Amino acid sequence: MVVREDRKEQILDKAVAVFAEKGYYKATTALVAKAAGVTQPYVFHFFKNKEELFNAVIDRAVGRLYDTFMQVEAPADQLAESMGKAFKQILQTNRDVMIMVMQAHAISEPAIRMHVREKFRLMNEVFIAKFEAAGMPNPRAAAGHFLSIGLLITLSDVLELPELLQCEKGCI
């Protein structure tokens, strides 16, 4: 027997990996439950439905990404590169989080779509602010480019095509 909040955290914790590996539709609530060590119906004791579960997991995941990027400190001319490295670092330390967030826009469920949209809108705003504060010349362009790198890294990782990131001299 575990107190409610702990159990909920535990489910959220384990769900990321399931959603990242299987994708929203193939990630059954039974699989999430199993990963968390509880029974399938019990998941619905904490989350109204599967969509709400997913959105809660997304909240945490985006929070993680957010924290990591906010920690990056570098002079304007190196910030973009440092942030890019942070992306690759996250892929190594928190792969599930990255994969899940960077593929979330492919889910057509309206409630999820709306939620994901808001997350990306916010992330973009935050990135622009950070790049701007660092005194970068084109913060909006940099933010967009930064996101696009995240998408490419994820694509490369998911499809197991490292050559997509491979370029001439050290690259990214």
Place this chain on the structure above:
Amino acid sequence: MVVREDRKEQILDKAVAVFAEKGYYKATTALVAKAAGVTQPYVFHFFKNKEELFNAVIDRAVGRLYDTFMQVEAPADQLAESMGKAFKQILQTNRDVMIMVMQAHAISEPAIRMHVREKFRLMNEVFIAKFEAAGMPNPRAAAGHFLSIGLLITLSDVLELPELLQCEKGCI
């Protein structure tokens, strides 16, 4: 009554829109059938299963993208920009094709994943060759960057967040 091949083409033709709008899992074979003006079970007369249908649709879609990019002619120093514009053009003229291809890697079905992987591997190769032939300095980097722009444009479009592409001076 229509001859077999025509009907098959018709199904493939209509399926793109359904897959693009709904995503693989929410795009039921019934919806595809309805869009093509046939009954649901009849779809299986042309495709062994849903996965095969999807892969066939992807083949066509990638072919379209391929054709469009191959048509782009520009001197080395303007090629990247011209290709970027081609992306945006495709989004306007063949939105479904673009959306579908650029989100296909989020499908976890092994047979589809493998197929999509091969398509991207090939596209990347082709892009590199094109950039190289044009005499661009870093063809691999350019190809990767090019793909990443495609991903970002798609994200921006799907989430209805035009600001992700908005940057300081005209942009992309």
Place this chain on the structure above:
DNA sequence: TATTATTTATTTATTGATAAATAAATGATG
């Protein structure tokens, strides 16, 4: 402190819906 009441955690069993896929029947046409 022993006993009872009440809450909180969790499971088992079940339902209803959806969707892919198969098989059998019907219709058209050369």
Place this chain on the structure above:
DNA sequence: CATCATTTATTTATCAATAAATAAATAATA
């Protein structure tokens, strides 16, 4: 009438979600 096109009817499987039941923990009270 034989062949190809197409539909109707049906099966099977999967899964989210609900409901009912059990077990464990905590609180109340005598």
